[in-house]
Amino acid sequence: MIGYVILSALFFCIGLFGIVVRRNVISLFFSLELLLNSANVLFVGFSKVHGNLYGEIFVFFVLAVAAAEAAVGLAIVVALYRLRGSVNTEDYSSLRW
Amino acid sequence: MGITFWIAALPLISFLISGLGVFFRVGSLKRKGHYFGLVTVGISLLLSTYLLFEVMGGRVISESWFTWLVSGGLSASFGGYVDSLTAVMLFVVNFVSFFVHLYSIGYMEEDPGYDRFFAYLGLFTFSMLVLVLSPNFLQLFFGWEAVGLSSYLLIGFWFKRKRAADAAIKAFLMNRVGDFLFILGLVSIFWVFGSLEFDQVFSQVSKVSAGVLSLIALLLLGGAVGKSAQFPLHTWLPDAMEGPTPISALIHAATMVAAGVFMVARCWPIYDGSSVLDVVGIIGVITAFGAATVGLTQFDIKRVLAYSTLSQLGYMFAALGAGAYVFAMFHLFTHAFFKALLFLGSGSVIHAMDGEQDIRKMGGLFKYMKVTGTTFIIGSLALVGIPPFAGFFSKDKIILSTYANGHLLWWLFLTLGALLTALYMGRLIFLVFFGEERFGQRERKHLHESPAVMTVPLIILSVPSIFAGFLEGWFTEFLGRSVPNHLREVSHSTELSLVFITVSLALLGLIVAALFYYWRKLSPEVITENPLIKPLYTVVYNKYYFDEIYYYLFVRGVGFGVGRISAFVDKYVIDGVVNGVALFSRYFGEVLRLSQTGVVNAYALYFALGLVLVITIIWLV
Numbered sequence: 001m002i003g004y005v006i007l008s009a010l011f012f013c014i015g016l017f018g019i020v021v022r023r024n025v026i027s028l029f030f031s032l033e034l035l036l037n038s039a040n041v042l043f044v045g046f047s048k049v050h051g052n053l054y055g056e057i058f059v060f061f062v063l064a065v066a067a068a069e070a071a072v073g074l075a076i077v078v079a080l081y082r083l084r085g086s087v088n089t090e091d092y093s094s095l096r097w
Numbered sequence: 098m099g100i101t102f103w104i105a106a107l108p109l110i111s112f113l114i115s116g117l118g119v120f121f122r123v124g125s126l127k128r129k130g131h132y133f134g135l136v137t138v139g140i141s142l143l144l145s146t147y148l149l150f151e152v153m154g155g156r157v158i159s160e161s162w163f164t165w166l167v168s169g170g171l172s173a174s175f176g177g178y179v180d181s182l183t184a185v186m187l188f189v190v191n192f193v194s195f196f197v198h199l200y201s202i203g204y205m206e207e208d209p210g211y212d213r214f215f216a217y218l219g220l221f222t223f224s225m226l227v228l229v230l231s232p233n234f235l236q237l238f239f240g241w242e243a244v245g246l247s248s249y250l251l252i253g254f255w256f257k258r259k260r261a262a263d264a265a266i267k268a269f270l271m272n273r274v275g276d277f278l279f280i281l282g283l284v285s286i287f288w289v290f291g292s293l294e295f296d297q298v299f300s301q302v303s304k305v306s307a308g309v310l311s312l313i314a315l316l317l318l319g320g321a322v323g324k325s326a327q328f329p330l331h332t333w334l335p336d337a338m339e340g341p342t343p344i345s346a347l348i349h350a351a352t353m354v355a356a357g358v359f360m361v362a363r364c365w366p367i368y369d370g371s372s373v374l375d376v377v378g379i380i381g382v383i384t385a386f387g388a389a390t391v392g393l394t395q396f397d398i399k400r401v402l403a404y405s406t407l408s409q410l411g412y413m414f415a416a417l418g419a420g421a422y423v424f425a426m427f428h429l430f431t432h433a434f435f436k437a438l439l440f441l442g443s444g445s446v447i448h449a450m451d452g453e454q455d456i457r458k459m460g461g462l463f464k465y466m467k468v469t470g471t472t473f474i475i476g477s478l479a480l481v482g483i484p485p486f487a488g489f490f491s492k493d494k495i496i497l498s499t500y501a502n503g504h505l506l507w508w509l510f511l512t513l514g515a516l517l518t519a520l521y522m523g524r525l526i527f528l529v530f531f532g533e534e535r536f537g538q539r540e541r542k543h544l545h546e547s548p549a550v551m552t553v554p555l556i557i558l559s560v561p562s563i564f565a566g567f568l569e570g571w572f573t574e575f576l577g578r579s580v581p582n583h584l585r586e587v588s589h590s591t592e593l594s595l596v597f598i599t600v601s602l603a604l605l606g607l608i609v610a611a612l613f614y615y616w617r618k619l620s621p622e623v624i625t626e627n628p629l630i631k632p633l634y635t636v637v638y639n640k641y642y643f644d645e646i647y648y649y650l651f652v653r654g655v656g657f658g659v660g661r662i663s664a665f666v667d668k669y670v671i672d673g674v675v676n677g678v679a680l681f682s683r684y685f686g687e688v689l690r691l692s693q694t695g696v697v698n699a700y701a702l703y704f705a706l707g708l709v710l711v712i713t714i715i716w717l718v
Contacts, residue, residue, distance in 0.1 A: 019701045028697070089697045096695030 004045025101177025130215025275323015282316030325357025342444030378418015385411025490566030519606025
């Protein structure tokens with residue numbers, strides 16, 4: 001069981017690392033998906049350990065939400081690109097001190 | 098809620114009706130204040146007369162009105178306790194108050210604050226009645242403070258005049274000094290005796306050491322000295338003459354200032370058990386003599402009377418100090434009548450002179466105002482102590498008691514004080530009512546005898562001023578039931594010779610006054626301009642510079658010192674803290690805003706770090 005947890009934590013940390021260091025918005029987006037899916041791994045893993053399907057059902061919900069989120073997120077990215085002509089987060093820093 | 102409750106509550110009703118009428122500007126209550134005042138105080142007077150007879154029949158009435166609060170061992174209730182001491186005070190307060198109400202109808206006739214005046218009169222009468230009825234120290238203190246408040250309101254009645262407003266504040270502050278000591282006394286009583294009820298405290302007095310009793314007695318005396326305007330807290334009373342004259346008669350002559358004497362007499366077991374009676378007496382003698390000398394030099398008719406009040410209160414304190422509580426109360430009793438009469442008479446004179454109070458600008462008024470003049474002279478003779486007028490009996494008893502109890506020095510000064518009393522009252526009468534007419538055209542046009550509502554109270558008050566002295570035997574027996582009268586026996590011949598000395602000095606004083614101010618055989622300037630006496634005269638004329646000393650010592654000295662410190666603390670400590678908080682927020686913000694980079698990644702990092710922090714804390718705790 002510890003294996004699922006470690007795998008999930010690994011995915012989460014990679015995702016978090018990606019969010020903090022990557023400047024490309026698309027990459028940020030991928031990292032975000034990675035965070036969501038680290039949770040999914042945990043759901044599936046616990047589902048297997050406990051021998052029921054509750055966790056697996058939840059994964060479908062998460063995937064549905066993630067799909068919706070991806071649609072909205074990508075739309076925002078497209079709009080941002082049209083506005084600024086860039087997908088680099090450093091070019092979106094007009095709300096600063 | 099018996100009869101005593103209504104005696105006190107009725108004037109309060111008058112205050113509430115008139116006061117609310119003024120406050121809400123009820124048109125139908127306008128200029129009606131005297132109805133409520135006269136009716137309520139009149140009923141109250143009848144009730145207290147009834148009580149006086151009840152108490153004379155041997156009853157002691159003790160009623161509980163309501164419990165105010167209960168907290169631990171302290172139970173504060175309001176009630177009415179009427180023994181002979183209270184019965185006499187109730188009668189005097191209501192009697193004088195009733196006639197002051199009546200008199201004020203005429204005196205305040207043209208005043209725009211007519212109803213406010215009667216409302217305050219009701220409040221004052223209520224406060225004084227609560228004070229004298231009190232069965233415990235807390236109610237006594239309530240009444241004590243309430244009369245202080247009414248006194249403040251009435252001295253500052255014409256608050257648009259700066260001098261009146263100043264005098265009101267001065268009276269209030271001077272009283273506050275005394276009241277502070279008084280409340281310390283109350284706290285010590287509760288601490289030592291565990292109760293504030295008179296009967297419980299007084300029954301335990303013998304179990305308490307003389308030192309503790311002396312401390313309590315001194316603290317209470319502080320309150321009495323403030324309220325009764327004794328040396329060294331006396332300076333407020335002459336200034337209180339800025340109030341309307343009926344107020345001077347009611348509060349600053351007949352009743353409120355007597356509260357200190359009443360309180361000491363009420364607390365006689367404490368004073369008897371302590372060793373401060375000498376202090377009481379010495380304060381009294383200093384005030385009696387010192388104030389009489391100042392009274393001799395003043396030119397304001399009301400100020401002369403004010404100093405005479407100080408002096409007479411000093412006599413009462415001297416009697417208390419000599420242990421002759423009954424004689425102190427007897428002098429209070431007679432003094433209330435003739436001093437109220439004198440003040441009301443002076444009000445009548447001032448009314449006739451269109452507000453002029455300087456006796457140098459009067460003279461020869463007797464033929465214009467015979468009733469005022471006659472009654473004023475009766476009051477003066479009573480004050481001077483010419484037999485058979487009331488003051489003769491009471492003052493003579495005080496002088497006798499100091500002699501009998503071995504205080505020869507007190508006796509000497511009180512006897513000299515009697516001479517001075519005769520001098521300044523003679524001076525006042527001859528300057529105001531006789532001699533040449535020194536007033537101007539304006540006053541002459543205005544000059545008239547006062548209306549009947551003003552002269553009738555004068556006539557009625559002059560009756561007890563003449564005859565109250567004959568009540569001495571009855572009074573001594575009656576009051577003797579409540580307070581003791583420590584008096585060593587003196588032989589009849591000694592007593593007669595003392596009376597002879599006092600009376601002949603009083604007559605001598607009147608004759609000397611007449612020599613100076615009536616026959617004009619001698620000129621007062623010869624004395625006051627004499628190089629030997631002039632410095633002394635200047636000191637006395639300036640009231641021994643008490644006001645100046647207090648001004649430099651307390652107002653300038655302590656006041657400015659405390660002011661400087663307060664200013665420093667306010668400017669650097671209080672403001673420093675406020676400004677410091679603001680500055681800190683500002684500079685901390687300056688630093689903190691650098692973290693707001695606008696880059697999403699940074700925010701994500703903060704978020705992650707915050708999460709780590711929260712988890713760490715949860716994990717650790």
